[in-house]
Amino acid sequence: MAKDILIKPIITEKSDGLSENFGQYTFIVNRRANKLEIRKAIEEQYQVTVEKVNTVIMPAKSKSRNTRAGLIKGRKSPYKKAIVKLAEGEDLNLYGEL
Numbered sequence: 001m002a003k004d005i006l007i008k009p010i011i012t013e014k015s016d017g018l019s020e021n022f023g024q025y026t027f028i029v030n031r032r033a034n035k036l037e038i039r040k041a042i043e044e045q046y047q048v049t050v051e052k053v054n055t056v057i058m059p060a061k062s063k064s065r066n067t068r069a070g071l072i073k074g075r076k077s078p079y080k081k082a083i084v085k086l087a088e089g090e091d092l093n094l095y096g097e098l
Contacts, residue, residue: 002041005033009094010081024085025092031057031080038082049087056081 007028009015015026029038035053042050060078064071086092 002045005030005037005041006045007079009092011094018083019091019094022085023088023091024083025094027082027084029055029080029082031078033080033082035082038084042084046092048090048092050084051087052085054083054085056083 007030010026010028012026018024018026027038027042033041035055038055039050039053042048057080058078061076062073063076064073066072
């Protein structure tokens with residue numbers, strides 16, 4: 001069940017700073033998952049205690065690139081992002097998962 005809800009962790013400089021300073025970790029999750037399901041999936045998969053879950057739906061973006069055939073236009077799909085705050089003193093080892 002947790003694999004259906006959690007798609008992948010987001011590992012960027014900004015999310016890395018959130019995890020180091022505030023104990024918050026960022027994941028791409030299923031668009032239909034709610035906060036309770038996300039909390040349960042993370043606690044089940046990583047054996048940690050989740051204090052708070054914030055979600056945001058990132059909008060689609062239009063992309064274009066130039067090729068020999070001309071300008072190609074496309075879209076980057078929208079996705080749902082969850083920012084999870086863990087209990088004091090707990091952390092996740094996301095780099096071991098890659």
